[in-house]
Amino acid sequence: MRIFFALVGLSITTVAYGHDAPTGWTYPYSCCSNFDCRHVSYTAISERPQGYVINATGEVVPYADRRVRISPDGEYHWCSAAGDDHGRTICLFVPPRAY
Template sequence: MPNLLRPAAVLILLALPVGAMAHDWYPFTCCSNRDCHAIAESEVTAGPKGWVIRRTGEIIGYDDERLMQTPKQAGSSFHLCTTDGKPDGKAICLFVPQFGS
């Protein structure tokens, strides 16, 4: 790469939004590269039948195929994938961090 292009390439990379790589670990079936985002722990509650998504009242059962464990590379936060990425959209997947140990 010519020396003049290197600074331009670095500037382009720096200009990319920080979240551009955020979807790297989401399964395509949940995310479609746009539908998933981290959510606060306060937005979900463990109920007797499953995880309750507070903003919609939707319950993702403990044996529901939409329930997945947050991978270690994503940290220890909850992630929600909704139709069209809308905050009030129907849940496609809910990622729950591993608690304990």
């Protein structure tokens, strides 16, 4: 009987989740494969009329781009391909806009 329950337990699929931000919220798996996302300083991102600029790469992410997300902790978080400091942006979490 134990073998039956062990096999049933192994056959249940698990849901994959991304890793956690330093303040405890979880990066969405669509942005992160457990290593692509990280907290970045407010000096790592600039704002220009065209959108957010990733200072390390010069990449411009337009304000209306679907990769831009509101940051749950009010800090910048950048998800880049393979977690590379010079990779292309997968997601960019930004502080909410003030009114």
